[in-house]
Amino acid sequence: MKFRNSRLLAALCLVSTLITMAATGAGSTAPSHAEPPGSTTSTPFTTPNTDTCPQKTRPPAPIDLSEVPAAGEPTPSALAIPASPVGGTRMGECGVVLPKGALAVPEEISATSWMVSDLDTGEVLAAKDPHGRYRPASTIKVLLATVALRALDLNKTVIGTQADADADGTRVGIGPGGRYTNLQLMQALIMASGNDAAHAIAAQLGGDGATVAKMNNVAKSLSALDTRAATPSGLDGPGMSTSAYDLSTLFREAMTIPLFAELIHTEQVDFPGFPEDPKDPDDKDRPGFTIGNDNQLLYNYDGAIGGKTGFTDDARQTFVAAAERDGRRLVVSLLKADVKPIRPWEQAARLLDYGFALPRGTKVGTLPTPERLVPKDAPALAAPPADDTVQQAEPQGETPHSDTETVLLVGGVVVILALLIGARRASRPRRDRYRRRR
Numbered sequence: 001m002k003f004r005n006s007r008l009l010a011a012l013c014l015v016s017t018l019i020t021m022a023a024t025g026a027g028s029t030a031p032s033h034a035e036p037p038g039s040t041t042s043t044p045f046t047t048p049n050t051d052t053c054p055q056k057t058r059p060p061a062p063i064d065l066s067e068v069p070a071a072g073e074p075t076p077s078a079l080a081i082p083a084s085p086v087g088g089t090r091m092g093e094c095g096v097v098l099p100k101g102a103l104a105v106p107e108e109i110s111a112t113s114w115m116v117s118d119l120d121t122g123e124v125l126a127a128k129d130p131h132g133r134y135r136p137a138s139t140i141k142v143l144l145a146t147v148a149l150r151a152l153d154l155n156k157t158v159i160g161t162q163a164d165a166d167a168d169g170t171r172v173g174i175g176p177g178g179r180y181t182n183l184q185l186m187q188a189l190i191m192a193s194g195n196d197a198a199h200a201i202a203a204q205l206g207g208d209g210a211t212v213a214k215m216n217n218v219a220k221s222l223s224a225l226d227t228r229a230a231t232p233s234g235l236d237g238p239g240m241s242t243s244a245y246d247l248s249t250l251f252r253e254a255m256t257i258p259l260f261a262e263l264i265h266t267e268q269v270d271f272p273g274f275p276e277d278p279k280d281p282d283d284k285d286r287p288g289f290t291i292g293n294d295n296q297l298l299y300n301y302d303g304a305i306g307g308k309t310g311f312t313d314d315a316r317q318t319f320v321a322a323a324e325r326d327g328r329r330l331v332v333s334l335l336k337a338d339v340k341p342i343r344p345w346e347q348a349a350r351l352l353d354y355g356f357a358l359p360r361g362t363k364v365g366t367l368p369t370p371e372r373l374v375p376k377d378a379p380a381l382a383a384p385p386a387d388d389t390v391q392q393a394e395p396q397g398e399t400p401h402s403d404t405e406t407v408l409l410v411g412g413v414v415v416i417l418a419l420l421i422g423a424r425r426a427s428r429p430r431r432d433r434y435r436r437r438r
Contacts (some may be wrong), residue, residue, distance in 0.1 A: 016041050017154055023046030041146065045168070045340050048112040052127040053094035053277065055113075058338070060135050062314045068238035079228055085131060086223050087124060087245055088365035096128045099362050106350035112316075114347075115244040116355035117367055119252055119322055119329035124365035125355045130245040133226050134335040135309030137318045138170075138193045138234035139247055143215045143227070145190055146254045147429070151214075154183040154259075158200060160274055167195040169235055174200060175286055178274030188264045188271060193295045198233035208232055223368040224249050236314045247333040249367050251307070251320045256370075260390035264306025267299070268292045297321050297345040305329065319344040323352050330355045 054060075057078040069075050085092030096105060105107070113134055124130070160178035165171070165187065172194030174180065180188075180200070190199035191229075202211040211232045219227040224246035227313040230237030254260045273286035298304045298321075307321025317337040322329055332348045342350075 003247070017278055020022070026328075043085045045066075045110055045338070047109065048271040048336070049095075050112060050132055051095040053129075053132070055132040055134060057127065057133065059314075061234065064236075064313060066312070066314060067230075067238045067240070069238045073238070075348075076228070076230075078365055079226060079241060079427065082225055085365075086225060087130070087367060091124065091130050091245060091365040093126070094129050094132060097124075097130060097364050099126070099358065099364055100432050101378055102126070102149065102358065102362075103354075106354055107349065108341045109347050110340060111319075111344070111347055112335035113244045113335040114337075114351060115248050115333050117252075117331050117352050118363075119178075119255060119331050121366035123361070123363035123371050124245075124248075124367065125330070125358050126364065127244060129243075131226055133241045133243055135225075135232055135236060135240050135312065135315035135318070136229075136242040136247065136335070137236075137315035139308045139310040139318045139320050139333075140231075140234040140240075140242065140310050141189055141193065141198065141216070142231050142247075142254045143219060143229060143250050143308075143430040144198060144201065144232050145186065145260055146250070146257065147211070147214045147218055148182075148189075148205065149186065149259055151255050152182045152201070152204055155180050158182065158185070158204065158431070160196075160200065160201075162205075163414055164196045164200045166358065167199045167233070169233065171196040172271065173286075173289065176275030176277070178286075184229055184269075184271060186259070187263060187266070187269050188291060190260070190270065190308070191266060192291045193294055195235065202232040219246070219250065222249050222253055222370065228306075232314075234310055234312070236312050238382050242335070243375065244333045244335050245365075245367075247318075248322050248331050251322070251331055252367060253370065254375070255322070261305070263341070264295070264308070265298070266293060266306075295321060295345065296343070297323070300345070301349050307348075311388075317344045319348055319349055321345070325356045328356065328360065365432065 005428070019355045025183045038314050062230055090097050105128075111128070113129040115124060115125045115134045115324050116131050121130045146221070157179050158181075160174040160176055160180060160300075162176045164174045165176055170193050172188040174188070174196040182201070182204075185197045188194040189201060199208075202208050205211040205214060209230065212229045215232070216227070219225075219229070224242070226241060227241035227246040227250070228239050229270065230240035271289055271291045273288045276285045277283040285416040293306070294309055295307050298306050299324055302429040303323045303325045305322040307319065310318035315336065317339060319333070320331065324330075330352055332351045333345055334348060334351075337344045337347060
């Protein structure tokens with residue numbers, strides 16, 4: 001890894017975050033794009049063991065009252081578990097899921113659940129407790145952004161309200177009377193994880209309840225069956241749930257929207273201020289300011305595309321991001337992580353390096369593929385063999401081939417010849433099965 005951008009910008013973003021948290025009084029239920037302070041190396045840690053499927057039906061018990069239903073509201077029941085695991089048989093495993101023959105996963109991964117997958121093909125390369133249910137914190141804003149970007153006029157100007165300014169948790173700095181385009185609200189939502197921006201966006205989608213319903217409908221349409229949003233922003237609420245598998249699925253869906261891909265890769269933008277309160281003679285106009293992207297992977301990992309951070313006391317650290325190397329784009333998702341022994345973006349970097357080192361075509365499962373990602377003229381493909389074996393290098397020296405290997409070798413030559421002949425006869429080039437979108 002190498003630094004591609006100024007360390008000063010990253011430092012300014014962190015300072016800005018800490019100031020915002022101090023000003024807003026972020027509490028125990030507030031998702032924050034700042035990670036808790038403290039040493040990341042001095043205290044030993046134990047990798048969480050999920051072999052017994054402790055979160056098969058629902059997230060861990062909350063440590064506060066954030067998920068207590070409002071008076072008169074029922075307690076949400078656990079989401080149903082599909083008869084067959086979404087994404088393939090191995091996605092039903094609860095421990096570490098690796099291709100046969102693969103090396104051990106990197107050390108220093110404190111995330112309780114995680115997954116690495118291919119953004120374009122949907123192949124799942126490796127995972128841990130992929131369908132285990134955990135809380136998303138602010139990574140659920142990926143789902144809110146998907147809904148909003150497809151529904152709102154981004155050129156429309158909205159007026160900030162006191163309710164926006166009073167949103168719990170991390171706030172970008174929306175003020176009553178401020179004038180903001182929906183594009184600027186999306187920048188504040190995606191780049192700076194503003195809960196005030198989430199509130200202003202949800203208000204245009206019919207309010208929190210209607211927005212959550214829209215988010216859950218999109219999740220269900222994508223077969224993200226471990227996911228249930230309880231709030232638009234990611235604040236913990238009754239029934240909130242997702243999984244590493246679902247989070248990767250939701251991120252992949254959001255990346256089909258070009259503006260989302262652009263915003264997660266944007267490092268900083270100017271944001272409007274807001275006028276003085278006419279009822280307060282001591283109040284003054286707030287000038288505009290610069291907001292920075294809170295995803296440290298973007299600044300510190302070569303090839304980083306961008307992603308989304310999250311944190312609440314119940315969810316702990318959550319993270320989803322993507323990176324590109326040699327024309328290959330991978331997604332990594334982390335749930336219930338900690339800042340020890342290394343920070344979540346660094347854990348994501350280790351897992352991305354691990355994924356890029358695996359041969360192309362390696363998989364232990366697949367993400368759902370929405371029909372729009374498949375060109376209409378794409379040929380029907382036979383189901384791929386259930387082979388999740390990592391190809392190992394041949395040992396030095398002469399090694400006799402088995403009869404099966406000989407058959408495969410001859411068969412491969414025949415297939416190659418057939419493809420060459422077919423290519424010469426083709427009247428036009430075939431389109432890529434998956435269109436790369438930026």
